[in-house]
Amino acid sequence: MPDDIEAVAEQVFAALADPTRRAILAALAARGPATATDLAVNLPITRQAIAKHLALLAEAGLLTAEPGERRRVRYRLQSAPMQVAQQFLAALARDWDSSLGALTDHLDRRA
Amino acid sequence: MAFPDRIERTVEVAHPPSKVWAALTTAEGLGAWFGDEAAIDLRPGGSAWMKWNQEGFTAEIRVERVEEPTVFGFTWQIYGLPEDDPRRTYVEFTLEPAGAGTRLTVVETGFAQLPEDAHRKAYGGNAEGWAKELGELVAYLDAG
Numbered sequence: 001m002p003d004d005i006e007a008v009a010e011q012v013f014a015a016l017a018d019p020t021r022r023a024i025l026a027a028l029a030a031r032g033p034a035t036a037t038d039l040a041v042n043l044p045i046t047r048q049a050i051a052k053h054l055a056l057l058a059e060a061g062l063l064t065a066e067p068g069e070r071r072r073v074r075y076r077l078q079s080a081p082m083q084v085a086q087q088f089l090a091a092l093a094r095d096w097d098s099s100l101g102a103l104t105d106h107l108d109r110r111a
Numbered sequence: 112m113a114f115p116d117r118i119e120r121t122v123e124v125a126h127p128p129s130k131v132w133a134a135l136t137t138a139e140g141l142g143a144w145f146g147d148e149a150a151i152d153l154r155p156g157g158s159a160w161m162k163w164n165q166e167g168f169t170a171e172i173r174v175e176r177v178e179e180p181t182v183f184g185f186t187w188q189i190y191g192l193p194e195d196d197p198r199r200t201y202v203e204f205t206l207e208p209a210g211a212g213t214r215l216t217v218v219e220t221g222f223a224q225l226p227e228d229a230h231r232k233a234y235g236g237n238a239e240g241w242a243k244e245l246g247e248l249v250a251y252l253d254a255g
Binding site for chain 1: 114115116118120122124125126130131134135140143144145189190191192193196198200215217219222223224
């Protein structure tokens with residue numbers, strides 16, 4: 001897991017750029033920890049393809065694998081990297097231009 | 112650096128600092144242009160909130176600087192992070208007379224902050240977080 005927040009954000013956005021990985025993350029967020037087999041049942045892709053995506057997501061720190069026998073390993077969502085990426089999004093989404101426009105209108109109306 | 116830590120905007124408004132100050136620091140003003148509803152205890156350390164009805168979102172605010180009519184500063188949570196997340200951004204409004212009007216500058220800083228302990232807590236603690244909470248809930252319900 002990278003320490004530098006830029007690198008964390010980059011991995012999160014790269015992970016989210018793929019629809020299958022978004023579906024895996026959404027499934028883990030909605031239903032909790034699951035094995036690759038569980039995920040393959042609920043998603044329209046093979047277990048092998050899921051395993052590849054899970055490895056990438058774990059590498060990015062978005063999932064942790066709970067220890068267990070290979071086929072029974074359960075993957076759990078890690079929200080911390082998402083929170084880092086969210087800070088980036090929060091800065092982009094902060095809309096001071098509209099707020100200050102509204103302030104100007106408010107002052108003009110009361111003049 | 113690509114990760115923006117600071118946002119700064121300046122606008123010139125055709126109203127004196129006292130009027131702008133009132134719009135920034137009163138519940139009536141904040142609830143009119145910023146949020147849909149607001150309350151504020153205007154003193155350093157005082158608490159305030161603003162509510163956006165459409166978004167169903169309430170921002171909890173802590174007043175930090177009150178230097179009428181030139182500086183008003185507060186901290187609030189970073190939008191989108193969980194409610195117990197300790198990270199906050201700092202917003203500071205500076206008012207300068209500009210002719211008959213006011214030059215208003217807003218600076219919001221702290222988007223790229225990642226305090227050492229929050230970092231450790233976030234990365235170390237989350238794996239067990241919900242499992243532990245749910246365990247505690249079960250224990251609580253069992254005890255009842």
